[in-house]
Amino acid sequence: MLQPHGGGSPLFSIIIPLEFHRGQWEQSWLGWTSQTADKSLYEIILVMPPDFTAREELVALAGDAARIEQAGVAHDIGLCAFGAEKARGRYLFFTESHCRPEPDVIELCLRAIDAHPDWAGFSCRSVPICHNRLSVAEAAMYQADIEFGMKQHPWRKVLDQCFVTRRDIYWECGGLREEFGHFAEWVLAAAYHARGHAIGYLEEARFHHYYIGELGELKTFTLDFVRGEIRYLGEARSDAGSELLDIPIEWSRRDNFDVALARSTLAARMRSSHLIHESLESLQRWGPIALAGGRSARGSARISAAYARCVLTMLTMIGSDDSIARWLKRYIASLIHFQRLDCIHGSSETPGAKLPRLGDQVVAQAGFHAPEVWRQRSFRWSEPEAALRIELPQGRNTIRIASPEIREPLDRIGVRFYLDGVRVADVAISAGAFVLQLNRPSSGMAILAWTCPRFAAKGDERRLGLPVAGISIGAGEGANEAPSPAAMMRG
Incomplete structure (x- = not known):
């Protein structure tokens, strides 16, 4: 002993x-x-x-x-x-x-x-x-x-x-x-x-x-946890074990509420499509964000949490034990969703917002689903409209967008690319990738957007567009390979 x-x-x-x-x-x-x-x-x-x-x-x-x-x-x-x-x-x-x-x-x-x-x-x-x-x-x-x-x-x-x-x-x-x-x-x-x-x-x-069984205390506790979670992610820490922590969907998709990116995706769709249903879908998806950023999503999340709390409060007086248990879970889930959105909005720009996403020179990305794997290759589906904020040096640039042929061959997908609102004319297809050549009069940030027809995958209700395995940018006629799967998954 x-x-x-x-x-x-x-x-x-x-x-x-x-x-x-x-x-x-x-x-x-x-x-x-x-x-x-x-x-x-x-x-x-x-x-x-x-x-x-x-x-x-x-x-x-x-x-x-x-x-x-x-x-x-x-x-x-x-x-x-x-x-x-x-x-x-x-x-x-x-x-x-x-x-x-x-x-x-x-x-x-x-x-x-x-x-x-x-x-x-x-x-x-x-x-x-x-x-x-x-x-x-x-x-x-x-x-x-x-x-x-x-x-x-x-x-x-x-x-x-x-x-x-x-x-x-x-x-x-x-x-x-x-x-x-x-x-x-x-x-x-x-x-x-x-x-x-x-x-x-x-x-x-x-x-x-x-x-304690008090809704106010529950709300305080969840907010405390969420604030710590978002702060940890915002600091982009590389401590031992940081790779084990799950990335909440609100964090991984935070760029979806970037007003400039939303406006670019919407503008690209309006320029490229002559189909009314495609334009209406895009307007419904990106219009509120283009006008108000994340305020609409936060407002909706706040209302959902408040509604769940009102129902739960009533049930504690007149409801069954099963209904109380069910609505408590619903309230906590909606509360966490709202608190995450609110904490992300309230946080200042942090190193975490600059972590590699689809590529080392991609600063922000909007219109992408979570990472997944196809034939042992990591990739993300974009939506039928997507946009990236990228860093481009002055002069001749090559942008390589690696895209697995999960849907039809690349030359039949019908993708249109736009850089800062101007259509990119020099687009080739090489070794499973779209290769864009363009001249940049000055170095700095640019927004690359694209549109394509929606891909109707059986049993999948998501708005699917282009499968993207990585994006690399280089000067001149060549570009480096796409980022590693680890970088893709962390982004």
């Missing part, structure tokens, strides 16, 4: 942030003081935010049985990070002040450390405490996500309700970062996995987690 090490230092440092305690911190404290394990094995660090209002009661309750630390931050992730800096234990034990451990938690953790030397950390089991019908639905929704993360997901194993980790590994993987809010848990979990550190699940060690 593991014992305290070196100069009386404890084996565990229990870190309890006192931010979202939901009036439960006294119960949490009693759970920790009732542990069956020897108290010399662990220290308890209570981390207070600046606005904690029950300091005197806390001091009277804790006495000499805990270290009380005053942090200069208010967010519970920041409080956890502050507590980790003050910890002396070989293992950090992160929890929340609205979580109550069962008396044998420390004892079970000791056994798990002995039994699983390969674990760099592990999360314990979360058992919900519910007190109203919305909290029951909330608990069911989050418990399903926790169970999936702990038992099925390859790496999403960090649960801040009850997470134990070796202190040295925690710091090696970058620790918890307050600026990413609760998204920091996913960032840390991805870092552990990328560096080859296993995180286990100790199901027999149980924590009772209090679900």
Whole structure:
């Protein structure tokens, strides 16, 4: 059995942030003081935010049985990070002040450390405490996500309700970062996995987690997570594990709300098509963005979230439990969608907005679907109208647009290209690519747009246009090869 090490230092440092305690911190404290394990094995660090209002009661309750630390931050992730800096234990034990451990938690953790030397950390089991019908639905929704993360997901194993980790590994993987809010848990979990550190699940060690069951708190929590997610993506970080994090569709398609690109796609369609239905489709798709950018999409998303909240509020009074559960999921999904759009709009230009997309010289792209693979080749479908903002040097330029022949041969697709509104006349087809030759009087940004007839794929309702595997730009008569599949997928 593991014992305290070196100069009386404890084996565990229990870190309890006192931010979202939901009036439960006294119960949490009693759970920790009732542990069956020897108290010399662990220290308890209570981390207070600046606005904690029950300091005197806390001091009277804790006495000499805990270290009380005053942090200069208010967010519970920041409080956890502050507590980790003050910890002396070989293992950090992160929890929340609205979580109550069962008396044998420390004892079970000791056994798990002995039994699983390969674990760099592990999360314990979360058992919900519910007190109203919305909290029951909330608990069911989050418990399903926790169970999936702990038992099925390859790496999403960090649960801040009850997470134990070796202190040295925690710091090696970058620790918890307050600026990413609760998204920091996913960032840390991805870092552990990328560096080859296993995180286990100790199901027999149980924590009772209090679900508050208030829509305002749910909204605040989702916004905190989304803000952290968008900030992380905006910083275009290359930390270990960054490639594991999913890119939300709102982020990958953020250029679709670029007014100049929308106007270019719309103008290209109006110049190239004599078919009324094609022009009307294009006008419906790009017209609102050409006039108002992303305001229309954000407004629609806001209305959807507000409507779902109104229905959910009514159901908590008169609806069935099943309907409450169903509409809670709908509300959270619509709320996250709106919050992502709003956070992306509110963020300033960041390095993340300049990451390679379809090519290193493509600064922005509008009118593209998500990456997919055809015959082991990565590509994206464009819509029947698409536009790119590209960097072009002065003089003669060659633009090569690699296009797999998924639909008809390239010379029969009927694509028309426009650079800054002027049709590109010198277009050839070579080695599975469109090759555009053009003269640029001065260097700088340009908008390349194209249109083609819609491709009717069986069973696919998307507006499909041109399949694009990559775009490269070079001076003179030749151009480099298309970007790597990794660059395509990250874009």
